Each structure stands twice: as structure tokens, then as C-alpha cells.
Amino acid sequence: MSSIKSDPLYNDTEPFVEIDPSGRFGRYNDLLGSGAVKKVYWGFDQEEGIEIAWNQVHLGKFSGDERMVKRLQSEVCLLRSLGHKNIITLYAVWLNRKNHTLNFITEVCTSGNLREYRKKYKNVSLMALKKWARQILRGLEYLHKHEPCIIHRDLNCSNVFINGNVGEVKIGDLGLAAIVGRDHIAHSILGTPEFMAPELYEEDYTEMVDIYSFGMCVLEMVTVEIPYSECDSVAKIYKRVIHGIRPLALRKVKDPEVQAFIEKCLAKPRERPSASELLKDPFFDNLEDLV
Template structure:
């Protein structure tokens, strides 16, 4: 289905008068896209948009499919992300509201929640004065999102959790896990029977077993530990490594990132280290949420 032109947006109730005009509306006329670009990656652009039915701002994700006509892996990844997002409903994960393909323009479009303050990496760097209590609140929300994903039937592994894939609404402090392009559903009950066998993710955040291509949802817990390390130090793990091979050698040999030396709070350091142990000893998201680390939070 082709998208409606910007000229028709006024007729849909969103582009006329003195208000900010829509440059595009969806086939139903419910969503209007503004010109403002919120972010852009290798596969998609994300624009600010408006849900006229609910009266709220949303994110309009747009992929130019022509760029990937000869890349079945990317197309599959995008389709996977859309399908997963359609089935996810949790306060701490990004949800999809609508999706459609503009066949005439050869574009895949999907509407998701909009986190007004961008990703957690950018937000943390913008606000250098953050208390440990605030970081704990962010961490707890990330774990709640992971707990939901890992308890889904079938279980959902994110497989690329890092601070650029976690988003925040600064006015409310609500944190949401997003970017599910590398996520995978795995059948069976939650636990060690959830095995996957492909190497994906961001090297600095990948658990050792991911490199060995034989892993469970516990890889997300390892990545969560690295995210917490970044939130505390404002440093991406393994910045001392200059190549993928150096990161690989450090991770697979059990060498912790030098950023760990910057964590002065012993409680925080101990909690991070719980996430970085070998796969069989790594606690689940549910177990971590029960940890005394979160005692006293409102």
C-alpha cells in the first residue's frame, strides 16, 4: 500500500492551518510524519510523528528497501524486528503500533513508541551528574524488560543489548529496550534448553559464548552488565582494544575491560561482576531483580 502524500495530510486532519505540516501520512490517515529526523542508522531513519487518534507523539521508522534488494540477511532482520515488536507489550520495551509497506516508494514503515530523550548512551553523556540511585532505577527497568522478553513463550533473546539500543523518556525516567533487529525467538521453557547458534551483536557487549555460537538468553544478562558498567563510568567497555581481534581475545580469555577499575563503588562493582561470570553461573533477570542491590528503591 502506498503512503499518502504530504498534500493530502491536511485532509487527514494533521497538516493544515497554522500547525506544523505533515510531510507524509500513513494509508489509514491516523499517523502523520514530520520532517524532523530523530535518528538514522545503517538500515533505517526514524522521524518524529503524531498519532492523531491517541493525540500523542510517536516514532515513524522508515526503511528504503531498494538499498537492500540484494541483501536477504538485512531484509530478514528487518522483517524479524517488525514481527517481534508486534507481539511485545511491556512498559520497558519498545512496542509497535502499526506497520505497512509503501510498494510504490519501496519503503517499509512502522510506528513505535517515542522516547523523547533518545538513547541511554547519549542521555548519560548529556547528564554527567547522575546518582547511583538513579542508575539503579535505570538498571532495574532494563532487567524488567529482559525478564519479560526471557519469559515470553517462546523466549526472546535480544542478542545486541547496549546503551545505544536502550531508550529513555527524560521527563518520566522510563527506560525501554529497543532495536530488536538481532533478536531471536527460541522455543521451549526458559532455561538452558534455549540454545542458539549464530554470532551477532556488538563485540564490546558480547558474552564469550556468543563468539562460540552456542548460547542461551544468559547472553543478554552479560550485555546488561556491560551496559551498567558504561552507565557508571560513561565509557564503552574495552576502549583499550583497537581491533575486533583484541576484543575477541580479551573476552574469550576472561580479561575484564579496564573500565572496571574505574568503578569505585564496591556494591556496584560486585553486582556487575555477577553478570559477567560464565554462562552456567550467570543469574537470570528475575534473580537479579531480587538482589539486595535494589533494596530501598521506591
């Protein structure tokens, strides 16, 4: 019986443009999404016969810094050991030194990210939004209680994914998460300005930055508007965030219960509830536990 590795680099419909070192995963040229340093492509797991997401991080200026490359690789490798239904599963990770890329294979969600899904389906009940929010919190609780603690640092609706047929929500884009040691403090900036907590800019923060970002996610889910869309530059967003000026979108939240819940998440670091505490919040009372 021939091995997958010996199979030709194509399938019946579309050729792979790249294949992983084991020969198991193939990458197509179709983009699922892209960011400043990362591109996500459609891929296929020949062993399991399922579609996957091929994440490719371009190391760029880090390619000559062996220490940084090893750190990134080890962080992603640790994520491979995670196992939670509200966290995207990581299947494989490897370094392509020739192309200066860090590659990792993850599961793919059928309905894409929550931002696009919410734009597509405008008529969503508050009950459904609460179910999505609770699942995000369950994922955060798992990350924050992990040993060592894992801070996402870039949580927003574009890297939360959904299987719309069952309403299952999963946190993704964990490849550049910060893994925090005993001091529980991280010291580098990484994130999306509209969702970044004020202390992130100071480079001295804890996992509570994810709670702030989660609050902004809830705001976006409710209003279908990216926070601080009234600002036309990162500098203006930064100025408002560090001075505690809330996004105008918060004024569009008419339900006092929802507004109060969001404000809890956006409070000062020491006053923010943990993911575990938020899961016990009355906001989620009387919610059916279907997912």
C-alpha cells in the same frame, strides 16, 4: 466526516515526507537516530495527536530473499503483541516493497536514549542508577519469559530510552531481536561489539547474552564510558572479549558492591544469573519502588 487517509500530506508547520499505508502516521525528515541498517525519524500519529518514532530498516541484500523478508516481518509483528511498561510500545509495522524497507512505528521517549542522557547529567546518584538498572532487568525478564522467548541481542545504552521527567526507562530497538523457539538457541550474529557476550561470536547462545550486555550497560552508566573504548578496532575488542579480558573501564568502578554485581553479569554463560534472579539480588535491597 473526512477520514485521515483523505487528509492532505502535510501539517501546519512541516510537511510529511512519507505516510503509512493506513494514512494514520506521518514521517518527518528529522532523524532521531541511525545505525548500520536502520534509521529512526520523528513522526506524528494523526489519530491520537502524539509524536511517534518512525523506524525504517533498509533490507538491502535481503530484499530479494522472500523467506528472510517474511521472517523479519513476522518477528517485528510478534513484538507488536508485547505489553510491558519497560519495553517500548510498537504500534504498527508494514513492508514497503518499492523502497525495500521494513517500517515500524513505536512510542518515543521524551529524553532520548540513556547514553546521551547520562552524558548530559553527570551528577547522578547510585540510587538513581540502580533504579534504571532494575527497570532494564524488568524488561529483560518479561522478554525472556515470553513464549516464545525473545532475546534482544543488541542491548546497550543507546537503545535504552528514558522519560527523564519521571525516571522511566524502556528497552527499545527490538525490531531485529531474535525470537527463539523450543530449543532456546539462536544462530546468528547481531549486536554491538563492545556489548556482545563471547558466545555470541560463536553463534551458539541463549538469552543469557542479554545479561552480559546488561552488565556492560551498568558499567557504562556508572563510568559514563563505553566499554573497551581503549580498543581502536573491532578486531581488538573481539580478541579481548573471547579471551575474557575485562574492559579497562571496570577498574574505574570503585564501589566493590557495584563491581561484584557487574562481574556476576559478565560471568560464563552457565554461571550468569537470570534477569529474575538478578532482580532479587541484594544490590537492589532498600530501593524505593517509585517506578
